[in-house]
Amino acid sequence: MGGQYRITGDKYPRMRRPRGRRRLVFLVVASVTALGLIGWGTLQLIDVFTGGGDKASAAGPKTDCASKVSPSPSIAAKALPTPGQITVNVFNATPRSGLAKETADELKKRGFKIGDVGNATDAYDKKVAGAGILLGAKAAYGAALPVLNTQLPGAQLKTDGRDKATEVDLIIGTGFKALTKKEDADKALAVLAKPQPTPSTTNKSC
Template identity: 45%
Template sequence: MSMLTPPGMGGKYRVTGNQYPRMRRSRSKVRVAAVVLTTVAVVGLAGWGTLQLVDVFGGTSTPAKTTAAKATSPAKERACKAAAVPGSASSAPITFPEPGELTVNVYNATAKSGLAKDTADEFAARGFKVGTFGNADPEYDRKVKTAALLIGGHGPKAEAAMKLVSAQIKGTSTLKPAAAGSGRPTGTVDVMLGNGFTKLSGDKAVEKALAALARPSAAPSAGTC
């Protein structure tokens, strides 16, 4: 035992200072290291929590968000490509009927005389059945601005019939399907010749138009691609 250690202290205290003996317990190195590590851990957690709050309220991207976005973008890209491919599941190919399976009624909605009969004869020469022809009703007379207004039945078959007829007409035709439950035959198309009508298209133009109509491209919805 040191002479400077008070009796009964068992050597646990040592004298320090130069004026008055003060006794202080010796520090443990392990304790000091534990305190330092605990302080570092607390500061680190506080900093991480602050960054999370900034991310939530500031709208910035975190590595987790970036990884998730990268993981979903290939699937989204494939879906957009599939929607844009003609003939894909979102735009099934159209099967057109034969001209002989359709009945075409031709009406003249213009001021040109004899237009309905001449056009009806051309449709008949192409294999279509011609029902009636003549002047359009007042509802359509002088009111069709496009090459023709095509009025048909309801459903996919009626749509295919109207598109087959529209491919025969040079210029833009407007399609007007009937309402569901109207009972209008799907194989009958009324052709209202409008102010933009000039003539029927040639064979090559008809083939090209049918090829384009058979496999329409489905445009992706806004905001998905």
């Protein structure tokens, strides 16, 4: 093809498209990000091996350490009275005759002292629906009453205004069937007398 459209010279126009700039921008951003991550990781390693440097010492001890709860043994076991130190008055609030004496005799075999034995007063007679009521002074609530309760777990524990903490009443209710088996009661007594560790809270060192 000649004429005015003739191509002259030794250079010809290139027909391929120029490379996109997006790939170049992506490579630059990826390189900068990688360098930043490497630098941050290096600083973290330095903090681990140096303990935080001057920054940690200037900031002082951390106050947001997690609390740790661990059991610690009690200083002394709570002194509970033995069955031989407890006097039990046994009263029958049911229509069944002879139940108070029968129960009192069994408690005596198990080491308890026995006081009064007979029918319950009008305030309780035929008015106790459960297995029974254990009644004693306020000071007996954490001492003599729990010890006696090992012999009759279903009983209700109540306190009154009496002064003597080692003298308690067992009022037999209509739901009473029998005292706990002696071997089971002995196990319950052993558990009751065993000191339990109390939890203590300490802060972990940072």
